[in-house]
Amino acid sequence: MTLQAPGFWPPTGPEIVFLLLGVVALGSALLVVTTRQLVHAALWLVVCFGALAGGYLVLTAEFVAWVQVLIYVGAVVVLLLFGIMLTRAPIGRSADLDSGNRWAAALVALATAAVLVTVVVSGFRTAYAPLDPGQGAAKPLGSSIFRTWVLPFEALSVLLLAALVGAIVLSRTDIQGRK
Amino acid sequence: MHIVYPVVVSALLFSIGVYGVLARRNAILVLMSVELMLNAVNLNLVAFDVWLRDRLHGGQVLTLFVIVIAAAEVGLGLAIVLAVFRNRKTIDVDRLRDLSEDLTEADPEEVRP
Amino acid sequence: MNGTIQAPTIEYALLAPMLVVFGAAIVGVLVEAFAPRYLRSAIHVPLTLLSLAGAFALTIWQAAAKGIPTKAAAMGAVAVDGPALFIWGTILVLAFVSVLLIKGEDHFVAAASAVPGSAEEEQALHEGAAHSEIYPLVLFAVGGMLLFPAANDLLVAFVALEVMSLPLYLLCGLARRRRLLSQEAAVKYFLLGAFSSAFFLYGTALLYGYAGSIDLAKISTAVGSVGGQDTLLYIGAAMLGVGLLFKIGAAPFQAWKPDVYQGAPTPITALMASGTLVAAFGALVRVFWVGLGGLDWDWRPVLYGVAILTMVVGAVLAITQTDIKRMLAYSSIAHGGFLLVGVIATGKAAAQNASALSGILFYLVAYGFTTVGAFAVVTMVRDAGGEAWHLSRWAGLGKRSPLLAGIFAFFLLAFAGIPLTSGFFGKYAVFQAAVSGGALPLVIVGVVASAVAAFFYVRVIVLMFFSDPAADGPSIVLPSRGTAAVVGLAVLATVVLGVYPQPVLDLAHSAAQSLFVR
Numbered sequence: 001m002t003l004q005a006p007g008f009w010p011p012t013g014p015e016i017v018f019l020l021l022g023v024v025a026l027g028s029a030l031l032v033v034t035t036r037q038l039v040h041a042a043l044w045l046v047v048c049f050g051a052l053a054g055g056y057l058v059l060t061a062e063f064v065a066w067v068q069v070l071i072y073v074g075a076v077v078v079l080l081l082f083g084i085m086l087t088r089a090p091i092g093r094s095a096d097l098d099s100g101n102r103w104a105a106a107l108v109a110l111a112t113a114a115v116l117v118t119v120v121v122s123g124f125r126t127a128y129a130p131l132d133p134g135q136g137a138a139k140p141l142g143s144s145i146f147r148t149w150v151l152p153f154e155a156l157s158v159l160l161l162a163a164l165v166g167a168i169v170l171s172r173t174d175i176q177g178r179k
Numbered sequence: 180m181h182i183v184y185p186v187v188v189s190a191l192l193f194s195i196g197v198y199g200v201l202a203r204r205n206a207i208l209v210l211m212s213v214e215l216m217l218n219a220v221n222l223n224l225v226a227f228d229v230w231l232r233d234r235l236h237g238g239q240v241l242t243l244f245v246i247v248i249a250a251a252e253v254g255l256g257l258a259i260v261l262a263v264f265r266n267r268k269t270i271d272v273d274r275l276r277d278l279s280e281d282l283t284e285a286d287p288e289e290v291r292p
Numbered sequence: 293m294n295g296t297i298q299a300p301t302i303e304y305a306l307l308a309p310m311l312v313v314f315g316a317a318i319v320g321v322l323v324e325a326f327a328p329r330y331l332r333s334a335i336h337v338p339l340t341l342l343s344l345a346g347a348f349a350l351t352i353w354q355a356a357a358k359g360i361p362t363k364a365a366a367m368g369a370v371a372v373d374g375p376a377l378f379i380w381g382t383i384l385v386l387a388f389v390s391v392l393l394i395k396g397e398d399h400f401v402a403a404a405s406a407v408p409g410s411a412e413e414e415q416a417l418h419e420g421a422a423h424s425e426i427y428p429l430v431l432f433a434v435g436g437m438l439l440f441p442a443a444n445d446l447l448v449a450f451v452a453l454e455v456m457s458l459p460l461y462l463l464c465g466l467a468r469r470r471r472l473l474s475q476e477a478a479v480k481y482f483l484l485g486a487f488s489s490a491f492f493l494y495g496t497a498l499l500y501g502y503a504g505s506i507d508l509a510k511i512s513t514a515v516g517s518v519g520g521q522d523t524l525l526y527i528g529a530a531m532l533g534v535g536l537l538f539k540i541g542a543a544p545f546q547a548w549k550p551d552v553y554q555g556a557p558t559p560i561t562a563l564m565a566s567g568t569l570v571a572a573f574g575a576l577v578r579v580f581w582v583g584l585g586g587l588d589w590d591w592r593p594v595l596y597g598v599a600i601l602t603m604v605v606g607a608v609l610a611i612t613q614t615d616i617k618r619m620l621a622y623s624s625i626a627h628g629g630f631l632l633v634g635v636i637a638t639g640k641a642a643a644q645n646a647s648a649l650s651g652i653l654f655y656l657v658a659y660g661f662t663t664v665g666a667f668a669v670v671t672m673v674r675d676a677g678g679e680a681w682h683l684s685r686w687a688g689l690g691k692r693s694p695l696l697a698g699i700f701a702f703f704l705l706a707f708a709g710i711p712l713t714s715g716f717f718g719k720y721a722v723f724q725a726a727v728s729g730g731a732l733p734l735v736i737v738g739v740v741a742s743a744v745a746a747f748f749y750v751r752v753i754v755l756m757f758f759s760d761p762a763a764d765g766p767s768i769v770l771p772s773r774g775t776a777a778v779v780g781l782a783v784l785a786t787v788v789l790g791v792y793p794q795p796v797l798d799l800a801h802s803a804a805q806s807l808f809v810r
Contacts, residue, residue: 014180022188029192029215033199038208045211052218059185061225064242068221071246076214076253083207083257087264097205099273105201113194115527120186123501123524127182129230136229136239144236145243147300151307151366152451155439156244158314159455162432163251165321166462167258169425173405173412186501193494200487209483216490223497231504238500241447245493248454255458256482259465263475266407272483275476278551 006128014131018058025051036097038089042081049073061136185226193219206260206270210253217249303365306354306372309347309380310442313435316343320428336427337395341388343431347438348384351377360806364444368507371444371578371809378653378803379441379574383567386660387434389778390563391427393668396775399557400426401468408471423466430563433459437567441574444809446496446506446532446583449575453492453539456571457485460564467557469678477555484538484548492535498528499583508583515586529584529591536579539572542598542632543605546625550613553621558679561617562667565624566660573628573656577635577649582808588638595636596734602629603741611748615681616670619748620663623707626745627659633738634722637729642807644729649804651721654797658706658714658789665782666703668775669696673766680766683752688761693768699783701753706786708746714789721797 006012011019028047035041049072056065099105145153192215199212221242228238264270304311316339323335355377364371394400400423403416436456443449465478500506502524503514515525534545541549553561584591606626613619634655637648673680673689673696680686690697706713719742723735771779789796 008181012180015184018180018184022184026188026191026195029195032215033195033203033208033212038205041208041211045214048215049218052222055185055188055222056225059180059225059229061229061239061242064221064225064239064246067243067246071250072214072218076250079250079253079257080207080211083210083260086261087207087270089205089207096271097208098202099204102202105198108201109194109198112197113191116190116193117187119498119523119527120190121183123521124183124186124230127230129180129182129226129232131180131229135232136225136236141236141239141243143297144234145240146297148235148367149237149240149369149447150300151302151369152244152448155314155436155448155451155455156247158317158432158435159248159451159458160251161318161321162429162455162459163255165324165425166429166459167254169423169429170258170262170404170462170465173403189497193490196490200483206479206483210486213483213486213490216487217493220490220493220497223494224500227497227501230501233504235505237445237447237506238497241450241496241500241506244447244451248451251458252454252486255462256486259461259475259478259482262404262465263479265405266472266475272479275479277473278476278480278555 014058018055021051021054021058024048025055036093036095037091038084038094038097039081039091042077042084045080046073046077049077056136058131059136060131060133062133063136063138063141180229182226182230185222189219189222189226192216192222204271204273206263206272207257209272210256210260214249214253217245221245300367302367303361305358306361306365307370308350309354309384310435310438312343312347312350313431313438316340317428317431317435320431321425324425324428332424333395333422336424337391340391340427340431344384344388344391344434348381348388351380351384355381355803362806362809364809368444369448370439370442372442373809374803374806375574375577375649375653375808376442378800379570379656380438382653382657382660383434383437383570386566386570386664387430387437387563389661389664389781390559390566391430392774393559393562393664393671393778394426394430396559396671396772396778398422398468399559399671400466401471401474404466426463426466429459429463433463433563434567437571440571441578443575443578444508446499446508446579449579450489450493450496453489453535453575456568457489460560460568461485463560464552464556466560467555470555473555474557475555477552480548481552488535488538488545491531491538495528495531495533495535498524499532502528508579511583512585515584525587526590529587530594532579533591533594536572536576537598540569540576540628540631541625542628543601543625546602546605549625550618550621553624554615554617554681558617558667558671562664565620565663565667569624569628570656570660573631573635573652577652578808580635581638581645585638592636592638595632596731599629599632599636599734600737602626602632603738604629607741607744607748610745614683616683616686617667617681619683619752620666620670623745624663626741627707629741630719630722630738631655633726633731633734636731636734637722637726639729644725645807646801646804648722648725648729649807650797650800651718651725653800653804654721654793655718657796657800658718658786661782661785661789662703662706662714665779665786666700666707668778668782669700669703671775672696672769672771674769675766683755685762685766686752687755687759688765690757692761692765696768697756699779701756702783702786704749704752706790708749709742710746712790714786714793716790717793717797
C-alpha cells in the first residue's frame with residue numbers, strides 16, 4: 001500500500017482541499033470549546049461537521065459524507081439547539097460556561113495532542129492512498145453491511161428502539177394516560 | 180492523498196474534544212465536546228478504510244454505526260439533562276455535587292431547591 | 293458484486309438466548325403500546341422472567357446437548373464459545389434475580405417527568421402510575437450484556453457496549469425517592485460513559501489502522517507480523533483499555549462507581565454490580581487475551597499496576613464511607629481489582645490460561661450472587677424517606693431483626709472471603725492461578741487488601757450487633773415474595789458455593805478448557 005508514495009511537496013489538488021477543510025474543522029472546533037455563547041457553540045459545530053463531511057467527500061467516502069450531513073448537521077445539532085433552548089440558556093455571553101480547571105484541561109489536551117500526533121505521524125508518515133472515486137458509494141457499503149456486519153446492524157436497530165423508549169420515559173408528561 | 184493529513188487532523192480534533200469535556204461546565208457543551216471526539220474517530224476510520232482498501236469496509240461501516248449511536252446518545256443524553264434541568268434549574272455539572280464523598284452527613288431530601 | 297447481496301449465514305440456534313432476550317424486549321415495547329395500563333405489569337413481569345429463564349434454558353441446552361462450537365458465529369461477529377456460554381448463563385441468572393428485585397417494591401418513580409414534590413407527582417403517585425417500560429429497558433440492557441462478552445470484533449463490542457449502557461444510563465435516573473440524587477447519578481454516568489466510549493473508539497480506530505481489521509483474531513495475527521509501528525499499537529491498546537477498564541470501574545477510572553451506585557435505584561444498582569461487571573469482565577478478558585494476546589508482555593505490567601491500585605483504592609476508601617451503598621460500591625471496585633489479578637495470570641501454557649480463566653468465571657458467579665443479595669437487603673431497611681443508607685442508621689439492627697442482620701453479615705463475610713463462603717473459593721481460585729502464573733507479589737497485595745476490607749466489613753457487623761439501636765431507627769419492611777426469594781437465593785448460592793463449590797468449579801473449568809475461539 002505504501003509503494004511509490006509521492007513526496008509531500010507539491011501537494012495534490014485533493015490534498016490542498018482537504019487541508020483547507022481540516023483547518024476550517026479544527027478552527028471551528030476550537031471555537032466550539034471556547035466560545036462564550038452557547039448558541040454560537042452549536043452553530044460552530046455545524047461548520048465543523050460540515051467541513052468534515054467535505055473531508056469525507058475528498059476521501060471518496062461519499063455515503064458517509066451524506067450520512068454525516070443528514071444525521072450530524074441535520075439531526076444532532078438541531079437536537080442540541082433544542083436542548084439549549086429548553087434549558088433557557090441566555091442568548092449572548094454567559095460567564096460561567098468554563099470551569100475553574102481550564103488550565104489543567106488545556107494541559108491535558110495539549111499532552112494528548114502531542115502524544116497522538118507523534119504516534120500517528122510516526123505510524124503513517126509513509127502511508128499513501130491513491131484516491132479513486134466509487135469506493136465509498138452506497139452500494140459496496142450496503143452489501144458489506146448486509147452481509148458481514150448484519151448482526152451488529154440489527155443490534156443497532158435494537159439500540160435505537162431502546163434509546164427511543166428511554167427518552168420517552170423520561171420526557172412524557174401524560175403518564176396518567178387515558179382512563 | 181497522504182494518510183498522515185487526515186489522521187493528524189483527527190488527533191488534533193480529538194484533543195480539542197478532550198479539552199472541551201474537561202473545561203466546560205454546561206452539560207450540553209460537554210455533550211458537544213464528546214461529539215467532536217467521536218467525529219475525530221470517524222475521520223480516522225474513514226481515512227484508514229480508504230488507505231487499506233478494506234474489502235469489508237470495516238472502517239466506513241463502523242463510522243456509520245458511530246454516527247447512528249451518537250445520535251441515539253445525544254437524544255437520550257438531552258432527555259436526562261432536561262430532566263435534571265426541570266428539577267434544579269441548572270445544568271452546570273460543577274454544581275451537581277450532591278453525590279460526593281462528604282454528602283452523606285446531610286439528608287439529600289433536604290437539598291431540594 | 294452483480295447487484296444482488298449474498299445472504300449472510302446466521303446460526304440462529306447458537307444465538308437463540310440473545311435473540312430470545314431481544315425479542316422479549318421488543319414484545320415488551322409492543323405491550324407498552326397496545327395493552328391497557330392496568331394489565332401491563334401483569335404481562336411484563338412474567339414475560340421478562342420467562343424470557344430470561346428460557347434464554348438460560350437455551351444456553352444450557354446449547355452447552356450440554358449440542359456441544360461447544362469451535363468457530364465464531366454470524367459471519368464471525370459473535371463467538372459463542374465455552375467461556376461465553378458460561379458468562380451468558382451467569383448473566384441470565386443474575387438478571388433474573390435482579391428482575392425479581394425490581395418487581396419487588398415500588399423502587400421506581402411514578403412519573404419521571406414530574407418535578408419532585410409537585411402536584412403532578414402527587415397525582416401520579418395517587419393514581420398508582422408506574423413506568424412499566426422499565427422491564428423492556430432492562431431486557432435491552434441484558435441483551436447488550438449478552439452480546440458484549442461474546443463480541444468477536446471491536447465493532448460488535450462497541451455496539452454491544454452501547455446497547456448495554458444506554459438503557460442503564462436512563463434506569464439510573466428513575467429512583468422513586470431521592471430523585472435529585474438519582475438524576476445526578478444518571479447525568480454523571482452518562483457523561484463519563486460517553487467520554488470513555490470515545491476513548492474506546494479512538495483505540496479501535498488506531499488498532500484498525502495498525503492491523504487493517506477490527507476482527508480480534510486478525511488483530512492478534514497482526515500483532516505478530518506487522519513490524520515497526522509499535523507505538524501505534526501501544527497507544528491504540530491503551531485507549532481501548534481505558535474504555536474497558538472504565539466499565540469495570542478499575543482505578544484510576546473508578547470515580548463514577550460510588551456516585552452512580554449510590555444514586556441509582558437499588559435494584560438497578562444490583563443489576564449493574566452483577567450483570568454489567570460480569571459482561572465487562574468477559575469482554576475485557578476476550579479483548580486482552582484474544583486480540584492482544586501476543587502483546588501480553590507489554591500490557592501485563594500496566595494491568596499489574598492497575599490491579600494493585602484498584603484493590604488498594606477499593607479497600608482503603610471503603611473504610612472512610614458512611615453510606616452503605618457507597619461502601620458496597622467501593623467493595624465492588626476492590627473485587628474488580630481481585631478479578632484483574634486473574635486476568636494477569638496468563639502464561640505460555642494453555643493449562644495456565646485455562647486455570648486463570650476458570651478462576652475468573654467462578655469468582656464472577658460467586659461475587660454476582662452475593663452482591664445482588666447484599667443490595668436486596670439494603671432495599672429492606674427503610675426510613676421514612678426511603679432506604680436507610682447512612683451507616684449509623686444500621687446500628688443495632690442485629691437486635692431488632694437478627695435474621696436480616698445475620699444474613700447481611702454473612703454476605704459481608706463472603707465479600708471478605710472468609711472460609712465456608714463463596715468468596716473464599718473465588719479468591720482462592722483466582723489467587724492460586726496468579727501464584728502459578730508467577731504473580732506472587734500481586735497476590736500478597738491482594739491478600740493484604742482483603743484483610744483491610746475485612747476489617748471494615750467486621751466493623752459494620754459489630755455496629756449491627758453490638759451497638760444499641762436508635763430509638764427512631766429504621767424499620768424493616770416485610771419483604772415481598774420477590775425480594776425474599778432474591779435474598780434466599782443469594783444466601784443459598786453463597787452457602788453452596790462456599791461449602792460445596794466443586795460442581796460449579798468443574799463447570800467453570802470445563803467452560804474455560806476450550807478457551808476462546810478465534
